[in-house]
Amino acid sequence: MTNLAASLARPAVVVAGDYSAGKSSFIKRMFTEFGIEVPASLHIRADATTADVHRYEMGRIDIVDTPGFQSRRADHDDLALAGVRDAALVVVVLHINLLIGDTAALQTIANGMPTGVGKWPRMLFIVNRCDELGVDPLDSTAEYFNRRDRKLTELGAALRSRGIEIDATHIHGVAADPYGSVGMQYPVTAADYDANRAWDGIGALVAALREWVDDDLTRATALAGFDKACSALLVLREDTRADIAAYRNETGKHDSLIAAMDIGLEDADYLQRSLEHELDDVLAAFVIQAVARIRAVAVGEEKDLAEAIISWRSAETEDEVKRFMERATAKVNDWSTTHASTISREEAAAGFDVNLNLPGAASVGGVGEAVGQAAGVAGSVAKFGAQLGKVLGNREAALQIGHFFGHKFKPWGAIKAGKAVGRVGVVFGVVAVAADGADWAFQASKARNWDSKRDAAVEQVESDKHEAVQLLLAEPDGPWAYLNERTEQVRLLRGQYEGRQRAAQQEAERLERRLEVADELITAAQELRGGSGK
Structure with a gap:
């Protein structure tokens, strides 16, 4: 002493x-x-x-x-x-x-x-x-x-x-x-x-x-120094408890936000599949008519058979597809509006604590960088300042975040059906060119009977319809393209928030280990103080 x-x-x-x-x-x-x-x-x-x-x-x-x-x-x-x-x-x-x-x-x-x-x-x-x-x-x-x-x-x-x-x-x-x-x-x-x-x-x-x-001065002075050390341990324990609570809260408040993003992604997946199925049904109605016409062509009427093959690509078909594209665009806009609003509300309700500076802040022992690296998010999460509500509602913020993460985001404004509708005729033109170069006639010429020729014609119609569906799905200004782009943005943001949540969880666990050590030291110190007459 x-x-x-x-x-x-x-x-x-x-x-x-x-x-x-x-x-x-x-x-x-x-x-x-x-x-x-x-x-x-x-x-x-x-x-x-x-x-x-x-x-x-x-x-x-x-x-x-x-x-x-x-x-x-x-x-x-x-x-x-x-x-x-x-x-x-x-x-x-x-x-x-x-x-x-x-x-x-x-x-x-x-x-x-x-x-x-x-x-x-x-x-x-x-x-x-x-x-x-x-x-x-x-x-x-x-x-x-x-x-x-x-x-x-x-x-x-x-x-x-x-x-x-x-x-x-x-x-x-x-x-x-x-x-x-x-x-x-x-x-x-x-x-x-x-x-x-x-x-x-x-x-x-x-x-x-x-x-x-x-x-007694020397002993009292030593005990005062011991008091100081004990108080430092008590402060450390209280600060650690507060930090643990903050990080646990940070972990918990991500749950609703991530769940909202998951719902949005699930709805987007369902919407994409349902629209694809609906488009297939729209074209199927005209293809069925074309197939019936093919089956009804008299034996040997090659010209009538050729006309029957292309009969499904009519002005009426194009009009119906255009109406479908308008409906599809409206549904994608509804999905965008609904989930952008929901996710924004959840993000705002979470009220993320910027003082935590995840992953890892100096206030929690300076190991945050290691925690962040372990989570794979040390660079991006620590600098992830723009909240999702801004991403969904602020074009500049969306573009800035896109550049930061190496992705070029397009703003989330409402999409218009005009371009997609206008491209329907182009798509059908591409299908027609492809059909002109098809070998159904060659296959039909090898057929032993007229029924085989008609079967080859039906197969060509089905193939043309499939090609039309794929081209419409791939249209850069079509509703699927916008839906895919926006779901990718949500996936990216979800990944960042999940990484942030994971970093908070890991930091809370690290702090809990520190708290255990502090508790043990405080217990030992209290025993020493009691044994030395305090």
Whole structure:
């Protein structure tokens, strides 16, 4: 412990308490009793003067003056608690009225909190301003000490009722500046307090503090350093718990979004297959008529057979296909509108936390890059700033993301049927050219009878219909092309979100392992603190 203490900062005696309890008067008196010049910055006023943590050298120790509790000034309690964290000894100065109002800060100092260890039993409780007990200690000495002792007993009971189990030897009553006789006087020496020294209680307290400095300072300093390490572990544990919760939340809120994308992709697959089947049915009606006409051609009527073969590619067929293309375009637009809206709502509802900076942020130990690489998303996910709602609704965002990922996305505006409808005639023209070069006539010429020729003609019609379907499906301005393009965008974005979710899951698991280690260390530290008298 000696080596540990030697490496630590100067031991600190931290003075805490309510703002009107006379902390500054008490510190000023301690300086004079230890024969050290009182710092000029120590002021004695009735308001919440100390607005920050002040540290003063006083021989082998430092005296730390903290803002008063319940001062009604922002952050005073937090500053005081922070100042206590590294204390070798905490001196709590209380008003003669003892515990006033909210005592949460005092309970935290004694018993600790999730991010800091308690300081008991390295604490002294000082009831200051005992000159205000209502009796003159010079005229009624016995009554004065009787009232003071009752006040100390009352404080012990009040502390225990608030969960602070305190030994009576840690409670003392004083009058740091009897009747305010010194007040703001400066400079000041111990002699300025001599008139009331016989009863003000300071002598016994100073003697106890001198003994502590001589006999227990090294041990207390080492324990203060140990407190600091324990508090750091507690902070680490709480931060880790918060990070785990954040990453678990990040993992969970992707579920609905990914599910919405999956539904959109499933609907797109069904729509694509249903439209293909519907187109086949549209053409099948005309092909059936053509086949019936082929079967009805009289034996030997080669010209009638040739006309029957091409009869399904009529103006009526083209008109019906055009109407189908309009319906198909409308259905693709309906799919786009429905699922773009649904996915956007889910993405907005998730409210992704950009502070997590997935995968891996400096706040979680600097291993995020490794996690991201393990997930295969270190580059893309970390920079994936544009949300899906913007992708679906903002053309510029869509193009930017497309360029980032090496894909050129087309904007998700409503598609129009005009180009696709206009291309129907072209498609049928291509089918006609292909049919002109077909060898059905050659196959028919090899047939032994007229029925075989008609069978070859039927096969050609079926082949022409299949070719027409494939050409229409492949049209770059057709509804299938737009549907395929948009589903690929959703698949890509789904992959990015799934990678982000996977990275969050892995980071949560890594943090849980860290939490286990922190818990083990904290348990061991608590056992050590208990075994060493804290």
